[in-house]
Amino acid sequence: MRIIRSCLPAALMLVTASCSDDKPGGRAPEVSEAAPARVRRLTRAEYDNSVFTVVKHPTPVPMAQLLAPEDAILGFTTHDRLQVTSLLADQLDTIADQNWAPVALGTLATEYECAGNKGEEECARAFIKALGARAFRREVLAEEEADLLELWKAVRKESEPKKAAEFVIQAVLTSASFLYRTELGEPGKPGAVVWLTQREIASALSFAITGGPPDAELLAAADADKLVTADAREAQARRLLKTKQSQAYLERFVVEWLGLSGLTSINKNNQVFPDFSAAFKDSSRVETMTFINHVITNEGASVKELLGANYTFADGRMSQFYGTTSTPDGTTGRVPLPANRVGILTHASVLTTYSLFDSSSPIRRGKFVLTRLLCRDIPPPPPSIIIIPPAVTTDSTTRARFAAHTDNPTCAGCHRQLDPIGFGMEDYDGLGKYRTKENGLDVDASGSVEHTNGKFTFKGGAELAKFLSESDDVAECVPLQLFRYVMGRDEDAVDSSMLADMRGRFRADPKLKLGDALVGLVRSPYFVHRRNP
Known part of the structure; x- marks a missing residue:
């Protein structure tokens, strides 16, 4: 069943619309200027890491090598110009249909199976909400829940609940809300600088440190509104830097x-x-x-x-x-x-x-x-020069x-x-x-x-x-390269303070540790703010 073609644009519009009304934000911004709000596609490695989290697979099996490779900008494949091409859409749909949806039926059985004292629709809604929250890195929107429930019902008319769950899993893993990371911020007026939502901060922090979605501890901190302070974000970053996921992410860098x-x-x-x-x-x-x-x-x-x-x-x-x-x-x-x-x-x-x-x-x-x-x-x-080695x-x-x-x-x-x-x-x-x-x-x-x-x-x-x-110039350059890798874009004038924070932390230790530069990044107030369109 081809789901990705209809779900990608629709789901992305839902996410954007839900975060862009004119209601005032939940807290006053700490900065007067910030980078613009944006939406970023997952890289192949980020896709693998995210799927492992969604399907709760005990022994992750990488599938990224089956997907079309990313091009590189500024030397990095993590840039924010990645798109879902027709080829990639077909590949993602095939992987979700033939690989991950069947696997998830085993690992997620306790989530979609319904106890005898509960109504089937109630169980389906609970499954959709739990699955979607992990996949979308936020709570499932009412419109998304309704669409996925309709899919469940349509399949359920002709098949058992297990098959309906399989189609919902496939739809979630090929939806824009899964394939794209959002950094839109709390509601605010057009052009206003706003905080990222707590869930967005958790996601941005986790992807910056591990190249994957937030774990349960980081999500709990976000839901408790604890990622507002720089110290709290540093504590989470230091914890995640010790994980194998972070080490693999830095190795790719x-x-x-x-x-x-x-x-x-x-x-x-x-x-x-x-x-x-x-x-x-x-x-x-x-x-x-x-x-x-x-x-x-x-x-x-x-x-x-x-x-x-x-x-x-x-x-x-x-x-x-x-x-x-x-x-x-x-x-x-x-x-x-x-x-x-x-x-x-x-x-x-x-x-x-x-x-x-x-x-x-x-x-x-x-x-x-x-x-x-x-x-x-x-x-x-110059174009007039013929580049032929002697x-x-x-x-x-x-x-x-x-x-x-x-x-x-x-x-x-x-x-x-x-x-x-x-x-x-x-x-x-x-x-x-x-x-x-x-x-x-x-x-x-x-x-x-x-x-x-x-x-x-x-x-x-x-x-x-x-x-x-031992070069000071290298010590200035490396945080900039790390910024480009993590943020997925070239630096702008508004990033000067954030880069200064990264460089200061990086150079504080004579060993010049990459993790310290990342700590400087997530501590910066510019990391957790965006400017509304």
């Missing part, structure tokens, strides 16, 4: 922030790089993901540790590649990094990601550092081949920023292998990076990574 989503699809010319193979690709990916997971779960998601660690988690293949000691049995484990490597920037997976098929790439590596770690915009090249030769170094960019007046403006950084990482080839020679010639890995207080000159990627792990 690190992967997308550093542009590592494509590690499984990397391909290299193994005539140029004989070490490259499917096994090498898998080993390098496992190394990096294990290291990220360790930093998040055991080092408090410390960015300083992420960028400046003197160890990694490698198997025998990667240990040999790096020239370091291996674990006793050659399986993935903690091993020291040699002096020519520091932190995740010198992982083979990262260096390979920011290289070309058959060589290293000073431009890609320089742009990576500038845009991802220093938050500097690099404009695209051909690989056997009688020169990569640096020499790419140096022409800085000599071309049309290209020099950007490449004077990019190239000195990338040139300083030329002690690693296109696979991330350390080198002092290329084509029999000495490798010049001297470089420089401009920062707020001047210019830092360095030699080799390890020295650059060490500098970045």
Whole structure:
């Protein structure tokens, strides 16, 4: 039964209309300006997390890989321009019909089954309200309850209650009220700044910390009107930061922030790089993901540790590649990094990601550092410029081949920023292998990076990574990247105070912990206010 096509627009209109009348809000706003009210579609990961909560599945089975992948804006797939396309609608309908609705019939049996002393319609209404409240992250509206009850009755005329419950579950899991998160706020006049409702605060806070809907404790706090104070929101955030869901959410942030989503699809010319193979690709990916997971779960998601660690988690293949000691049995484990490597920037997976098929790439590596770690915009090249990397030769170094960019007046403006950084990482080839020679010639890995207080000159990627792990500019950039990931949009002038709160909390601890930046976010009064349309 195709439900999603009719329910998506209708349900979304119901939600919007219910929160936009002209009655005065429940409390005076704390700020005079705020970001506009909005509605955001769930990402694939958020969809999985939300479904697990709705159907109460004891052993979650991810279905996100069956859905069309999101595009990325500003490097993140969590942006607020996501829509439900026809393809995605079909996929969601199929998953709800064939996967989750049948599963939920088992996990939710006690909710839809009716005791003998109760009327069936009364039981159906109770089931709809309980199911809908979890799915919609708020109380079910009267109009929604009526529509779902009509669906129940229509199916019940020809089938047993179990089948009626299955269709209601499918309708809920394909409705706009489930697929879209609302941040509309309490009722108020057009253009007025209003508080988010307590349930909306609970939802926004939970998605900001865990990438999923609020749990029972957070909902109870919302229903008791306890999320008004910054201290109460911080307490909930600190509690949620300890969960596995939060750790997985921060892991996704690190992967997308550093542009590592494509590690499984990397391909290299193994005539140029004989070490490259499917096994090498898998080993390098496992190394990096294990290291990220360790930093998040055991080092408090410390960015300083992420960028400046003197160890990694490698198997025998990667240990040999790096020239370091291996674990006793050659399986993935903690091993020291040699002096020519520091932190995740010198992982083979990262260096390979920011290289070309058959060589290293000073431009890609320089742009990576500038845009991802220093938050500097690099404009695209002029349309008149033909972007073709210089051909690989056997009688020169990569640096020499790419140096022409800085000599071309049309290209020099950007490449004077990019190239000195990338040139300083030329002690690693296109696979991330350390080198002092290329084509029999000495490798010049001297470089420089401009920062707020001047210019830092360095030699080799390890020295650059060490500098970045302690850089004030990186400490300013990371909270902004986290803001974009959580809020799903670029920053605006109204966000300056919220970003200042995030940066202040983030920099208060020398380890630069991501969780502290998130605490600064949810404590901000701008996080819990919106401006009416």
